[in-house]
Amino acid sequence: MAEKNKKVNYSNAWFALAITRIGLGFVFLWAFMDKMFGLGISTPPAGSCVAGVSPTAGFLTAAGEGSGPFAGLFSIIAGQPWVDWLFMGALLGVGLALILGIGLRVAAVAGTALVVMMWAALLPVKSNPFIDDHIIYALIMIVFALSPRRVSLVNQWLAIPIVKKNPWLW
Numbered sequence: 001m002a003e004k005n006k007k008v009n010y011s012n013a014w015f016a017l018a019i020t021r022i023g024l025g026f027v028f029l030w031a032f033m034d035k036m037f038g039l040g041i042s043t044p045p046a047g048s049c050v051a052g053v054s055p056t057a058g059f060l061t062a063a064g065e066g067s068g069p070f071a072g073l074f075s076i077i078a079g080q081p082w083v084d085w086l087f088m089g090a091l092l093g094v095g096l097a098l099i100l101g102i103g104l105r106v107a108a109v110a111g112t113a114l115v116v117m118m119w120a121a122l123l124p125v126k127s128n129p130f131i132d133d134h135i136i137y138a139l140i141m142i143v144f145a146l147s148p149r150r151v152s153l154v155n156q157w158l159a160i161p162i163v164k165k166n167p168w169l170w
Helices: 013-037 055-064 072-079 081-100 104-121 135-145 156-158 161-163
Strands: none
Touching: 013 081, 055 072, 055 104, 055 135, 081 104, 081 135, 104 135, 156 161
């Protein structure tokens, strides 16, 4: 019965958050590197950006041919250069922000927008009618933006004058 009165020590939860943040950052950074250079895991070298292939055309074209509510929109924007640039920029920026622990507010907004759009492109989701890994990633990024940062370059980031003056960059 004495264990009921024990308090849980959450003082080391920051470590789990930091490891999870860095791990999710590598998910985004890996996706960028693979699509940019065709590292041969998901993207063959001949299908990479450096080989001149659109990183969004295949996924969005398939989404546009599907039965989801946004199929028409995705077929229109599939392979557009501005979509490719935004997609690749988001993968790189969100990945680096999460790994370095800086600019997490911007990264949370951009990363959430990216993964929610990817989720919308997959509608109707086959494995679960409401939620999948994209939504979980979005929720986790919001937690990171609202959590204290350790194992990061946040102190150096916050010392930059433009960042000091603009809290949305924190």
